[in-house]
Amino acid sequence: MSTQREMKERNPWHRPVTIIITVIGVIAIVTLVTVLVIQNRTIAQKYKYGIVLDAGSSHTSLYIYQWPAEKDNNTGRVEQKHHCQVAGKGISSYTATPYKAGESLISCLKEAKENIPQKMHPETPLYLGATAGMRLLKLENSSASDEVFKAVEKTLRGFPFSYQGARLLAGQEEGAFGWVTVNYLDDRLTQGLETTGALDLGGASTQISFVSDEYNGSESPDNAVSFRLYGYDYTLYTHSFLCYGKDQALRLALAHQTKSGPTAITDPCFHNGYNETRHYAAVYDSPCVSDQKPQIVSETFIHLGGGNFTQCQEVIKSIFNFTSCRYSRCSFNGIFQPPLQGQFGAFSAYFFVMNFLNLTDTSVPLKTVMQKLSDYCATPWTQIKKEHDIPLKYLAEYCFSGTYILTLMMEGYNFTSETYSSIKYIQKIKNSDAGWTLGYMLNLTNMIPAEAPDSPPLTYTSYVSVVTVMAILLFVIFILILYSLWPKFNTEPKII
Numbered sequence: 001m002s003t004q005r006e007m008k009e010r011n012p013w014h015r016p017v018t019i020i021i022t023v024i025g026v027i028a029i030v031t032l033v034t035v036l037v038i039q040n041r042t043i044a045q046k047y048k049y050g051i052v053l054d055a056g057s058s059h060t061s062l063y064i065y066q067w068p069a070e071k072d073n074n075t076g077r078v079e080q081k082h083h084c085q086v087a088g089k090g091i092s093s094y095t096a097t098p099y100k101a102g103e104s105l106i107s108c109l110k111e112a113k114e115n116i117p118q119k120m121h122p123e124t125p126l127y128l129g130a131t132a133g134m135r136l137l138k139l140e141n142s143s144a145s146d147e148v149f150k151a152v153e154k155t156l157r158g159f160p161f162s163y164q165g166a167r168l169l170a171g172q173e174e175g176a177f178g179w180v181t182v183n184y185l186d187d188r189l190t191q192g193l194e195t196t197g198a199l200d201l202g203g204a205s206t207q208i209s210f211v212s213d214e215y216n217g218s219e220s221p222d223n224a225v226s227f228r229l230y231g232y233d234y235t236l237y238t239h240s241f242l243c244y245g246k247d248q249a250l251r252l253a254l255a256h257q258t259k260s261g262p263t264a265i266t267d268p269c270f271h272n273g274y275n276e277t278r279h280y281a282a283v284y285d286s287p288c289v290s291d292q293k294p295q296i297v298s299e300t301f302i303h304l305g306g307g308n309f310t311q312c313q314e315v316i317k318s319i320f321n322f323t324s325c326r327y328s329r330c331s332f333n334g335i336f337q338p339p340l341q342g343q344f345g346a347f348s349a350y351f352f353v354m355n356f357l358n359l360t361d362t363s364v365p366l367k368t369v370m371q372k373l374s375d376y377c378a379t380p381w382t383q384i385k386k387e388h389d390i391p392l393k394y395l396a397e398y399c400f401s402g403t404y405i406l407t408l409m410m411e412g413y414n415f416t417s418e419t420y421s422s423i424k425y426i427q428k429i430k431n432s433d434a435g436w437t438l439g440y441m442l443n444l445t446n447m448i449p450a451e452a453p454d455s456p457p458l459t460y461t462s463y464v465s466v467v468t469v470m471a472i473l474l475f476v477i478f479i480l481i482l483y484s485l486w487p488k489f490n491t492e493p494k495i496i
């Protein structure tokens, strides 16, 4: 002890040197870590934005997406920042007053202005895609559809965003972009993992899209969409059935039951006690059923409920045509479909309906699911109305919609009681809605590269951790070297 004290006393700069080196070392480490963390945070807080309007048959939705600015054209995750549901019906319902289709979008576009920083407005791309509602309107009245598009375009151009066009999506695009959305959000594309199929049920059309090892696009090439994403090649099977969305399918079912022009029908897909007067003109006012319109005996018919699941299934089966198939295998209506493969995500109305019916758990045996739906359909209308406080128009249709979903899947697409559990009913994946809009924007902004981008070997967090640990290690080694040199320092004053 006394020798040490003597050494310190004889070596006047011994303590100050230690203190100074320690202080400098600590300052260096703190500075290094602070710079790394601040640098990281500043970059991550800068976002870019994109807006997509989904002009569907039943309504229009606006989605705002955001992604970290520095991860443009890279693997950076694009996520949904905001969703706004446009009040009123879909744009295809404004044929008599097209300007109102444009006006209907204004409040959601104003919300978009509030949700995106002002300085980013001019560089925020704005897209509108219209689906089956407008596809039907175009078939029915092409000039009316043009007028609606013009009105919508006028409104969109009046906002400070970078307007990129309003257009009608083809059925294949709707199916393929829904598939891209699901697999992008599930992080399957960057890693080349086995993909998830996509089942989308809208109001006017329904899409099925999946990759099958037994499909390379040579049989029925119209159903093939090929992609190269992140260095992996995909040949996707996709088909969109126009008129088989749940609202048009209900018209097909009603048309089937009223083809002889009766004044009343007992519909097994509606609850016992249900009783509504319907106009023939309204039921048949769609290109999906207009050619089946009976010679009218009366303007209206009484729509009574029968509440019978099995009979409802029979009615629904009759809207599918299973008789002709010119391919090796078909789903229905003579449309080719390869064997089902892998997991499937079922979204949009698949989710709304099955969620309402408490039937989203597909690990429950299909037999039990059918029994529960059968019990629900057999529940009297007065009791259903007492138990649920939602608009009666929607409430009345869940027995039909649930039965339609199961029949479409089992009879139409050929799922079995064994493969039913490969379906997951989904609404959102990591806070972004499942649907075609995200895939559409990713494609149009070139956000998914064909080749795998050169990514740094470490994630940013690992990089910061490694640099910090190495800095501390170097500092400790530096101190140890210094200590090993101390005897030399200590002897010098002694010599003096």
Ligand SMILES: Nc1nc2c(ncn2[C@@H]2O[C@H](COP(=O)(O)OP(=O)(O)O)[C@@H](O)[C@H]2O)c(=O)[nH]1
Residues within 6 Å of the ligand: 055, 056, 057, 058, 059, 090, 131, 132, 133, 201, 202, 203, 204, 205, 245, 246, 247, 348, 349, 352, 353, 356, 394
């Ligand atoms: N129960 C319920 N049904 C919905 C909801 N949103 C839409 N639907 C219905 O689900 C169907 C499909 O809706 P959507 O996917 O928006 O189809 P689109 O309008 O054709 O694009 C339509 O029949 C809608 O009326 C919802 O939040 N709840």
